[in-house]
Amino acid sequence: QPWRRFVLIFTIANNMLRLHYFDRSGLIISRPTNILKNPVRLLEVLNTLTLAHPNNLGYDPTMHMCDPTCKGSHADLRENAVGWIESHDKSHLSIMSVLWRSQGFFSRGTICYRVQTSDGTEYALKDCWVAEDKKNHEVTVLKMVEGIPNVVKLVADWDVLYDGESDCTYRIRASHGVCASGFIRRFHRRLLLTPCGEPLVLYSLKLELLRAFHNFVTAHELMLGRHVLHGDLSPNNFIIHDGQGYFIDFDHARIIAEGAVSVPSEGTVKDLQLS
Ligand SMILES: [Zn+2]
Incomplete structure (x- = not known):
């Protein structure tokens, strides 16, 4: 895993x-x-x-990565699947590839998979451990920007269950009575998103890249109109799908209060550099 x-x-x-x-x-x-x-x-x-x-x-019973002994032996998976991951309805989504994974163990531990349903519909699945006070933040923001072109669309979101309860770092610690002050409960969450594109750096033509940037500028303005500031404009947070650019990853998005014109800065401090 x-x-x-x-x-x-x-x-x-x-x-x-x-x-x-x-x-x-x-x-x-x-x-x-x-x-x-x-x-x-x-x-x-x-x-x-x-x-x-x-x-x-520590293995996660709600997903499975194939090894040479089992690859190809799962009748319910798509051809060339490298594993499966449980969906919100308990069905198995085929993992076609691991798109991205964060480094380091602490914090969100985000992993993004390219997944397919049994009929071949493709999605991006984001698996992450979200702090309790931000548990529904990304979902809230994605619903606020729903319908804006060139913004990834939320299909479903759910708590990963372990032994029938929401998986949370608190559960193990509580059983040992060792929750120190400052401890932040993190919930294991999954988001199913569409479209599942390619990283921005894999653009095929300069014209495609320019078109994608035009998409981003337009979408960014429309999001501001809905009081959402993406707040993390790093190359990892854009994808290209069918020649169109899309915003992804709203972990650091800020909701601008009614009447306000700015929010405190947060997110990746990095210029977008093209080579
Ligand atoms: Zn397997």
Whole structure:
């Protein structure tokens, strides 16, 4: 899997064994155990790691990436699929490729997949861990800009469920009673979007690129008319589909208050550079 729900790492230093638990909200380190004084504890750890169900090692049961042993053996997937991911109706969407994944474990951990339904309809699927106070922010913004040409369209959004409940970094921590002050709950969310295009840098002709920029300027003005400032104009946040440019990624979008003419800056501070 491109990412896991959480990662467990064991370290031994000066004969002291520690467990390090990482998820999107941060890190927890266990109290140390001396493996010379308590060798059974070390055996228990090795035993647990070896026999644990993959779910208990952080694997996400709502998706699957194929390996050489299973590739091509899934009757419900599209040809050339590299895996599947659960949709909001529990059906399997075929993963055709991983479009983009964020670096580092903390924070959103965004991954974008190119997916297809069983009838071949293609979408972009965004998988991310969103802070509780921004849980529905991107969805709210996408609904505000719905219908504007050259802006990616939201098809569906949902909480990823684990054991029948919304998957959240709080669930594991609460069971150990270790939610420190400043802890931010992050919810595992998925957004299904259309169209699924190519990165801006893969433009085929300069004319196509110029046309895409014209699309962006027009769409940006229309979004401002609906009190939405995209706020993160970096090359990663534009795609080209069928010769048209589209805005994507509204994580950093700002909603401009009625009557206001500016919002505090946020997002990627980078010039768009063309080479
Ligand atoms: Zn497989």
